[in-house]
Amino acid sequence: MTGKMTQPTGHMISGPSSFSTLFSKNILPWIICGLAAAFYCYEYLLRITPGLMVPELQRAFSINGQYLDATLIGHLSAFYYYSYTPMQLPVGLFMDRYGPRRVLTLAVICCALGTAFFGMTHTWWVAAFGRFWIGFGSAFAFVGVMKLASTWLPPNRFALVSGLATTLGMVGAMIGGVLLTDLIQNMGWRETIIYSSYAGFILVPIIWFIVRDAPSSSQETVDNSSKQKISYKHLWKEIVVALKNSQIWINGVIGGLLMTPTMVFPELWGKLYLQTVHQFDAAEASRAVTMIFLGWAVGGPLAGFISDLIGRRRIPLLIGALLTSILLLIFLYYPGLSPLTIKILLFFIGVVSSVEVICFAIGRENCPQDLAGTAVAVTNFLVVTFAFGQVIVAKILDMTWDGVLIDQAKVYSIESYQTSMMVLPIATLLAVLLCFFLKETYCRPIKF
Numbered sequence: 001m002t003g004k005m006t007q008p009t010g011h012m013i014s015g016p017s018s019f020s021t022l023f024s025k026n027i028l029p030w031i032i033c034g035l036a037a038a039f040y041c042y043e044y045l046l047r048i049t050p051g052l053m054v055p056e057l058q059r060a061f062s063i064n065g066q067y068l069d070a071t072l073i074g075h076l077s078a079f080y081y082y083s084y085t086p087m088q089l090p091v092g093l094f095m096d097r098y099g100p101r102r103v104l105t106l107a108v109i110c111c112a113l114g115t116a117f118f119g120m121t122h123t124w125w126v127a128a129f130g131r132f133w134i135g136f137g138s139a140f141a142f143v144g145v146m147k148l149a150s151t152w153l154p155p156n157r158f159a160l161v162s163g164l165a166t167t168l169g170m171v172g173a174m175i176g177g178v179l180l181t182d183l184i185q186n187m188g189w190r191e192t193i194i195y196s197s198y199a200g201f202i203l204v205p206i207i208w209f210i211v212r213d214a215p216s217s218s219q220e221t222v223d224n225s226s227k228q229k230i231s232y233k234h235l236w237k238e239i240v241v242a243l244k245n246s247q248i249w250i251n252g253v254i255g256g257l258l259m260t261p262t263m264v265f266p267e268l269w270g271k272l273y274l275q276t277v278h279q280f281d282a283a284e285a286s287r288a289v290t291m292i293f294l295g296w297a298v299g300g301p302l303a304g305f306i307s308d309l310i311g312r313r314r315i316p317l318l319i320g321a322l323l324t325s326i327l328l329l330i331f332l333y334y335p336g337l338s339p340l341t342i343k344i345l346l347f348f349i350g351v352v353s354s355v356e357v358i359c360f361a362i363g364r365e366n367c368p369q370d371l372a373g374t375a376v377a378v379t380n381f382l383v384v385t386f387a388f389g390q391v392i393v394a395k396i397l398d399m400t401w402d403g404v405l406i407d408q409a410k411v412y413s414i415e416s417y418q419t420s421m422m423v424l425p426i427a428t429l430l431a432v433l434l435c436f437f438l439k440e441t442y443c444r445p446i447k448f
Contacts, residue, residue: 036145037145042199043134045177047173050268051269051289054268058409078391079129079131084139101212116194118130119197171297178283182283241374247439253434254356257434263389272412276413287343295348295350296351299355317362317438328349362379
């Protein structure tokens with residue numbers, strides 16, 4: 001009697017059990033990594049937000065009765081990087097020590113709260129505080145994707161996820177930039193920012209209830225035991241060792257110089273530049289600057305593929321830096337460019353400057369294997385340090401301002417923008433020169 005009942009019961013359970021196993025092995029890992037990638041996409045959108053609303057921010061805040069000039073706008077945007085940059089060094093340790101589920105949940109909370117502060121305040125310092133916390137939370141996004149991918153997915157899917165996440169971030173910045181511009185025009189900048197914070201608050205419980213650190217409790221136990229062996233003291237020793245390597249410095253500075261046009265133009269000053277110099281309207285200017293992000297989405301994976309294919313790092317980096325410099329000079333100073341030509345140039349500037357992604361491979365190959373992760377973190381730290389280019393461009397704008405005010409906001413001339421943007425080709429030409437001091441790794445770790 002019992003035997004007869006057991007057989008059909010097992011048969012009935014096998015269907016749902018098989019589906020559950022299939023879901024947990026094949027579908028759930030991609031959902032978990034996808035949620036982390038969605039956070040990366042969200043934080044990238046928050047990163048570029050100030051560039052969509054510079055005149056509105058100038059009128060919204062004042063210091064000592066004076067409305068904001070370009071320098072203060074530059075600092076307001078750069079407060080994101082004032083926390084994001086130093087956090088690139090210990091972020092991997094936090095992920096390993098506390099697990100991506102806890103860290104990512106808290107990171108999204110920081111981004112959402114920082115966005116809410118930024119949107120609701122009438123005080124510049126509180127807005128800057130909000131940007132600081134957005135940057136702090138954002139520092140964990142991309143590393144979180146990579147950590148979960150390394151835990152949940154087969155090793156042969158890691159590079160795919162890395163490329164997809166980078167592409168998703170750029171595409172998210174493209175689409176989001178256009179949508180936010182429309183919302184700013186229709187609802188106002190404060191309402192747009194506050195709605196952006198709602199998206200973060202919605203993402204918080206989704207990540208907390210769905211994301212898991214590892215596929216099984218047994219692996220979590222192993223991970224937890226290994227976490228106890230990791231110490232902050234050991235991390236800082238590794239960082240010091242990496243920073244003593246001159247090739248790490250040269251490589252990181254090249255990456256930062258190549259990243260400068262992207263951090264300066266589409267993230268902050270590009271929209272106003274196109275409106276002033278080429279008479280684009282706000283919506284068209286927003287769409288045009290996003291072409292650089294599209295170029296990165298296409299060029300990033302392509303640059304890595306070509307570098308691996310030819311077995312060289314320095315040559316594609318040198319060619320990319322040189323082409324970026326040439327295209328920037330054409331875009332900034334060649335007269336009579338049509339709107340279509342401008343968009344094409346911006347797209348290819350994104351494509352060729354995306355050779356910057358090779359710098360992370362070079363950083364990893366210029367250190368002993370046990371320092372590979374730290375070398376990549378140090379490289380990224382050096383790269384994003386060049387976000388201060390936003391403030392340098394802003395300072396030049398203020399130095400060349402001719403005194404024009406419209407609706408309580410400073411208006412800068414065509415000459416001011418063209419003078420300040422000279423920073424971009426100068427940066428990439430310096431990258432070209434530094435490439436000659438960079439040793440070729442031939443896509444293999446250097447022996448120590």
